[in-house]
Amino acid sequence: MKQVGELESLYTAWKDWQNTRELLKETDVLLQDPDPTMRSLAADEHGELLDKLSSLAEKTFPSLLVPPSKTAHLSSMVELKAGVGGSEAALFLGEVMRMYTNLSQTMGWQAAIVAKNLTEHGGVKDAIVEIKGDKVYDMLRWESGVHRVQRVPLTESGGRVHTSTVAVLVMPLSEETHVDEELFKMEDVKVEVMRSKGAGGQHVNKTESAVRLTHIPTGITVAMQDERSQHTNRRRAFQVLQARLMDRKLNEDMIQRRDVRRNLVSSADRSEKIRTYNFPQDRVTDHRIGLSLNNVASVMEGPGLQDFLDALAKKHQDELLEDAFTTS
Structure with a gap:
């Protein structure tokens, strides 16, 4: 079928x-x-x-010569981390997180914030968002990279424009709950439990609900403490670990084909500045495709972001089509 x-x-x-x-x-x-x-x-x-x-x-x-996507069935786990810019970066991270949840509502996807580390000033230091739906990963995977914001912070009395950054990592999320033996083996994972840190009252000090996983072959670590249940934190930690390892595998496969499509590998570079949100000029620019939209609010609310995603998907489709003719 x-x-x-x-x-x-x-x-x-x-x-x-x-x-x-x-x-x-x-x-x-x-x-x-x-x-x-x-x-x-x-x-x-x-x-x-x-x-x-x-x-x-x-x-x-x-x-139609382009083969069907092997990742079309995958949802996404989006990990966000505040970069340079201090409290302003943390505030912008919260807005980027809402941008993806707004987009999810527009697309009919299901978005849930599964982890969030708040700052003293109301910003978000880091967060993980699960987004489930049809072709979510294929559509969002190009969001991985550094997102730069240029604007006047609320705390800036002199009216100077500051530059801050947020790092976004979009990972594939499988709906399957069992351990994928092709990605890792349980004996390769070190599991540690500990007491949670931060706000939470007496519960934090009395129960060992936090879980930290270390994948020994790669050195990847995942810590989860957002829930009071150790079982829930453990399940989510393994889910994040599986997503990171799947993301690693997909990018390794991509790198192996770099002789065919070098700029596709470059677009997945996590350290690359991919987009700038310039609030004073009301402009958002995607540096990979040279596309600018003069409506920051539309992008942050979802519809404008969809224009960028459609353009990036077309670029990827054109590259696959060119590859099909090159190798045929």
Whole structure:
């Protein structure tokens, strides 16, 4: 059934091509009709049919050469960390987090904040957001990188524009709850339990509910203490670990193909500045595709962000299509 579903778009396009060709043949006859009104109508339709055939030949059929995405079924785990800029970076992180939850509402996805570390001034030092839905990872994966904000902080009395950053890491999230043996083995994970730190009253000091995992082969560590239940923290920690390892594997696969598409690897660089949110000029610029939108509010509320994601998806599609022709 999966294979039939993947071939359905090709079948539909081919039937569309055949039907359009038949209509074009019928229209060719009407171009010789003695009635000038009929000839004029036929000429208009003839032009539209030719345009449709050209579109099918130049765009639709070539795009079907691109193999279906192997990650289309995956949701996402989005990890955010405040970078340079102190309290202003933490405040912006909270806004970026809301930007993704706003987008999720627009797209009909389910977003849940599973971990959040607040600062004294109401900002967010770091956070993890789960976003579940159809093709979430494929759409959000290009958000990984450094997001830069330029604006006048509320605490700035001199009106000077400050620059702050937030690092975003979008990881694949599988709906499966069992341990993926291809990613890691349980004997390779060191599990530690400890008392939670921070706000929480007497409970923090009396129960060992915090969990820290260390994946020994890679050195990746995950600590989770947001919930009072050790079981819940443990489950979420393993979920984060699995997401990080899956993200690592997908990027290793991408790097192995860098000779074919070097700039695709570059776009996944976690340290690269990918987008600038300039509030004084009301402009958001994505540096990978050179696209700017003069409406910061629209981007932060979700619809504007979707324009960037669509443009990045098209860029990726064009690169895959070019690869298909190169290797064919």
